[in-house]
Amino acid sequence: MRTERKLSRLDRVFARLDREPERPAHIDVPRMSRHRVVLFSATLAFYTAIVWAVVVSSWLVRLDWQVMFFRPYQQWPQIHAFLDYYVVLGQRGPTAVMVAAWLGWRSWRQHTLRPLLTLGAALLLLNITVGAAKYGMGRLGPHYATVIGSNEMWRGGDIFPSGHTANAVVTWGILAYLASTPRARRWLSALSAVVSLGVGLTTVYLGTHWLSDVLLGWAAGLLILLALPWVEPPIARAETAILALRDRLRGRRALPMPAPAPVGAPSLVVTPRTTAKEEAPAREPVGVTRTSRAPVYMAPGPHTSRAERSPVTPVGSRRPSHSDRVARGTPSARPVAGAGS
Numbered sequence: 001m002r003t004e005r006k007l008s009r010l011d012r013v014f015a016r017l018d019r020e021p022e023r024p025a026h027i028d029v030p031r032m033s034r035h036r037v038v039l040f041s042a043t044l045a046f047y048t049a050i051v052w053a054v055v056v057s058s059w060l061v062r063l064d065w066q067v068m069f070f071r072p073y074q075q076w077p078q079i080h081a082f083l084d085y086y087v088v089l090g091q092r093g094p095t096a097v098m099v100a101a102w103l104g105w106r107s108w109r110q111h112t113l114r115p116l117l118t119l120g121a122a123l124l125l126l127n128i129t130v131g132a133a134k135y136g137m138g139r140l141g142p143h144y145a146t147v148i149g150s151n152e153m154w155r156g157g158d159i160f161p162s163g164h165t166a167n168a169v170v171t172w173g174i175l176a177y178l179a180s181t182p183r184a185r186r187w188l189s190a191l192s193a194v195v196s197l198g199v200g201l202t203t204v205y206l207g208t209h210w211l212s213d214v215l216l217g218w219a220a221g222l223l224i225l226l227a228l229p230w231v232e233p234p235i236a237r238a239e240t241a242i243l244a245l246r247d248r249l250r251g252r253r254a255l256p257m258p259a260p261a262p263v264g265a266p267s268l269v270v271t272p273r274t275t276a277k278e279e280a281p282a283r284e285p286v287g288v289t290r291t292s293r294a295p296v297y298m299a300p301g302p303h304t305s306r307a308e309r310s311p312v313t314p315v316g317s318r319r320p321s322h323s324d325r326v327a328r329g330t331p332s333a334r335p336v337a338g339a340g341s
Helices: 009-017 034-055 059-070 077-090 092-110 114-137 163-177 182-206 211-253
Strands: none
């Protein structure tokens, strides 16, 4: 009795990967609902409040200086090595490559460019908004502060808001935004929140950012995620244009079909030994009657081949007849020399 081999988890994973890609019948695209609009407005108000609190050097700036003087990296040095690697989860380059690889596989499986285009649009918005705020406010970091108790604004810095924190919110939050089921969206939202929270606190621990930088970074990343439904129509138009361009390029690369040669026209036959300067002689198609003139030296009229002619047996001698030739056995009429003398 033969029993079937039980597949392991790894075998099932590879079997799933080997399946032919299938486009899902329905892709859930988030819409800008009223609930999302309320969250976007509240986050924007929080963003504005943080900026105002830092500009006027309120209690938030004093809290920043207290945390900086506390020096968390000296209080808990045993976790310093781990957090040096953990903060990489907020760097734009490595995280973008990891998330783009996953979303690229999803694009191939679903036959759609929406995941990759959504990631590209989110990162573009992140660079524009966060970059403009950084260089516009020009705040110096804790390691480069000049006056104790000041907000260090407009002094040529580029740390407000925290780019690591905003990038962690957007890069890992895009996975929850593109999730295909509500359950996966909830789990991925919680995971991205924990990762971005940890990255922000890690930058405060390492002393590279003020606490207010991290708060503004969380708000900046959340604003981009909440605004993505407004970008969905341009993403759909971009996908349609890219696929249409791909089809046109494929059509140009396709070789044109050769036109059929007319009946009776000579065709060029190239053999493997024929070089670029040599051409094979033209052949006539089978069944085509060749009409040509008879040579000048031949009499007009139908001519038969030698094989079709009936054999002729020669009769008599082939020598031409002469009138002065005398047949053998007849007396000659000529006088014999010396006769009668």
